[in-house]
Amino acid sequence: MNSENNKNYQAYLNINGQLVRLTKIFINIDGGTFWKPNVTYIELFGQNITTNEVVKEKIKP
Numbered sequence: 001m002n003s004e005n006n007k008n009y010q011a012y013l014n015i016n017g018q019l020v021r022l023t024k025i026f027i028n029i030d031g032g033t034f035w036k037p038n039v040t041y042i043e044l045f046g047q048n049i050t051t052n053e054v055v056k057e058k059i060k061p
Helices: none
Strands: 012-015 018-032 037-048 054-059
Touching: 012 037, 012 054
Parallel strands: none
Antiparallel strands: 012 018, 018 037, 037 054
Protein backbone atom coordinates (compact mmCIF):
# COMPACT_ATOMS: atom_id res chain seq x y z
CA MET A 1 0.00 0.00 0.00
CA ASN A 2 1.29 3.45 -0.89
CA SER A 3 1.06 6.00 1.92
CA GLU A 4 -0.31 9.33 0.75
CA ASN A 5 1.76 11.26 3.34
CA ASN A 6 5.28 10.11 2.49
CA LYS A 7 4.90 8.33 -0.89
CA ASN A 8 6.49 5.12 0.51
CA TYR A 9 5.06 1.64 0.19
CA GLN A 10 4.01 -0.09 3.41
CA ALA A 11 2.81 -3.61 4.18
CA TYR A 12 -0.18 -4.21 6.44
CA LEU A 13 -1.04 -7.58 7.96
CA ASN A 14 -2.66 -9.27 10.93
CA ILE A 15 -0.34 -10.15 13.81
CA ASN A 16 -1.99 -11.80 16.82
CA GLY A 17 -5.41 -10.67 15.57
CA GLN A 18 -4.42 -7.00 15.22
CA LEU A 19 -4.08 -5.01 12.01
CA VAL A 20 -0.51 -3.70 11.99
CA ARG A 21 1.95 -1.93 9.70
CA LEU A 22 4.93 -4.24 9.18
CA THR A 23 8.16 -2.66 10.42
CA LYS A 24 10.67 -5.53 10.54
CA ILE A 25 11.13 -9.22 9.67
CA PHE A 26 13.81 -11.34 11.35
CA ILE A 27 14.66 -14.81 9.99
CA ASN A 28 16.87 -17.05 12.14
CA ILE A 29 18.87 -19.56 10.08
CA ASP A 30 20.87 -22.40 11.63
CA GLY A 31 22.97 -24.12 8.98
CA GLY A 32 21.71 -25.73 5.83
CA THR A 33 22.84 -24.66 2.38
CA PHE A 34 22.53 -21.50 0.32
CA TRP A 35 19.57 -22.92 -1.64
CA LYS A 36 17.97 -24.72 1.32
CA PRO A 37 18.74 -22.96 4.61
CA ASN A 38 17.54 -24.42 7.91
CA VAL A 39 15.09 -21.75 9.13
CA THR A 40 14.49 -22.23 12.87
CA TYR A 41 12.02 -19.35 13.32
CA ILE A 42 10.71 -16.12 11.82
CA GLU A 43 9.74 -13.03 13.82
CA LEU A 44 7.38 -10.39 12.46
CA PHE A 45 7.34 -6.93 14.06
CA GLY A 46 4.74 -4.28 13.45
CA GLN A 47 2.96 -1.24 14.81
CA ASN A 48 -0.78 -1.36 15.53
CA ILE A 49 -2.41 1.18 13.22
CA THR A 50 -4.92 2.42 15.82
CA THR A 51 -2.94 2.32 19.11
CA ASN A 52 0.66 2.61 17.78
CA GLU A 53 1.52 -0.32 20.08
CA VAL A 54 4.48 -2.48 19.01
CA VAL A 55 3.31 -6.01 18.19
CA LYS A 56 5.38 -9.11 17.37
CA GLU A 57 4.76 -12.71 16.41
CA LYS A 58 7.17 -15.64 16.32
CA ILE A 59 6.56 -18.34 13.70
CA LYS A 60 8.26 -21.74 13.81
CA PRO A 61 8.08 -23.47 10.42
